Amino acid sequence: MTDIADMKLSADQLARSSGRIDRLRQRLAAEGHSAMIIDHEIDIWYLTGFVGHDATLVITTDVAAILCDARYEEYLRPWKDGGVHEVHIGPRQELVRRIREVAQACDVGTFAFQAEHMTVARLQQFRSQLEGIDFISSHGHLLALRMIKDDHEVGIIEHCIDIQQRALHASFEQLERGMTESGFTAILEFEMRKLGATGAGFDPIVASGPNSSVIHHMPCERPIGDGPLLVDWGARYDGYCSDMTRTFQIGPADGKMAELYDIVLRSQLAAIEACRPGADCAEVDAAARDVIASSGYGENFPHGLGHGLGMEVHEAPNFSAKQAGVLLEPGMVMTVEPGIYIPGFGGIRIEDDVLITETGHRVLSDMDKSAGSVPLNLR
Template sequence: MENPKRYEKVYRRRIKRLTEKMEEKGAGLYIVTAPGNIRYLCCHTFPKEPPLTHLIITAEGERIGIASSLEGFRAQEMTAVDEVRTFCTYRALKCRYKTGIEGVRDLIKERSPEKVLTDGRLLSRRCRVERDSTIQEMRAIKEKEEIEAIRKATKVVDSGYRFLREFLQEGLTELEVVRELNHHLRGERGVANLSFETIVASGPHAAYSHHDPSERVVRRGDAVICDFGVVVDGYCSDMTRTFIIGENSKLVRIYQVVLKAQKAALERVRAGDPLKDLDLTARGIIEREGFGVNYPHSLGHGVGLEVHEEPLGIRPTIKGEQKEGMVITIEPGVYVPGLGGVRIEDDVLITPQGGVLLTQAERDPHCEGC
């Protein structure tokens, strides 16, 4: 993992945008509590949890981190902050605070702001506290460096698809497929972690939109949904491919419907257009084909430092428009109890000219061992 301090200029640029919003809202402090937001501002290369529990930004752009005694030294060495304050209950360590929230309240007392912004929940008798979504909104629009990191992560899942096409066959258990796929993904250059627990769902299990892999054996006639992603340079990829083992005309028809819906939604990707149009387009096709009741989830979500981030839940009721620089998933699915299901998911960059597919793996339900 690269030391985040190498990215000082990137973090300073982001902090400047945040302090401008603080000035606009008359806030003296910004209390950052969400792990993904902390990573965004001072340590994005951490693949999971940051070593800080809180990050406090002052109106002047000073960055004060709060960490447990367990993470104190790592926070000093591996986060781009100006000061780290630690907390613990061990007398020998002589920490400044007993808890992280005590540290936050001490800073509020120390700086005496009239107003504080936060991305989480905070109660204070000393000042006005306002919940704010500025950082999430900033994260929704990817910068050049972020898009490049996501591209690297999508290249890895593309290789995962190629691995599956050769490896997947009748007779393997879901857990065997997960184990070998994860081994392949983790062995690829630059991979720090998986974006989430890999999903392999076969046969009737493929009728679950989410599934915990089991010892079930893959059989002829099964659909096998494989949903996986990796973290590279702190950023996630997220891709799903569905394979059909042998022949199953019902599943082939469902696959064709889902693929048609996804292609139509991809055609509707364009900066400036409503986000809801993406879901409405795919859902309309699935409904007209008679599978509306078998499509129980939204079309997709934003992806970046976290595998699910803004825009969250791209569904018919979502507000807002597609914005240049957003990276989203487009993943329609149809799930039929007792039979199985199909989901096809790709990561897409939104531009004024349309959508750019970041995941490049074929959308083909056949595999070499099928």
């Protein structure tokens, strides 16, 4: 659909939003809260399906009220007509007054707020201008809800993966000797948009030669030539994103590169095999780390093994030694991305997106990993 005038929320969209809001209410009630103010854009998107700047969502036991300014009035009409949400439109300067109106209508005297997102300035404003209403810090409710993906969410992530894989293949067809990292990055982002992505899931990493040893390298004007080429990229579609990494050898085969690639691949496969419900996140990290350490490169793997993936590229939980006691659950989507980085030579990282299932796991990405050790010739 392209015409905003024809836009409607489907029954499935409304049911999804209603279900997520009810699950949040249950978590709040278990903590002794009856209302919450949410001003984190991604969490509002998750709960309502609406994304817009400067919106605030007020959740009470009876009401889910979207407070926004006139920029989004027409866009929000389907939410107003859907029967699940209230919509309050007005100047940003009147936000406090509108919150008070909702609080009075719903007999709310205390609001929980997201301690991980609300700024000190915003909290001070609320406390000074909303006399008689208490604000209590609360943490982690939306993180916990968003950790577990349903089939609908997994399907969107799989579509993101399909887009990004096809886009990389299309981009490689245009890769020529002397093209810069920045130039190839631009092609890759364009190809993802051509295939329907709303954009990249994050700023892509395209690192050639010795630049590939920089874990979060920013593409620059270095010409791509012989040596390793590390590409860490993802697509964004319908609010969700994907995240993969592949490392290729440009030009003649390199024995050292092939050796390191084999170690990293074995490390990744060991970690993926360890992914199952009830597995400890620290133990999955150790499964990968042990392979690399036993090969003599433990100090060259300085980052955590991976992270949750969803509406944000980095979500809870994480694979790291610090996550001991955090257990995998069905519905989690995790990245598994071990690497070895040697300054002056380059780096190798292999990353896939893995769904935790009721019985084990399913790798969502299917791009051939053996191709990473095969020379990639440039025109």
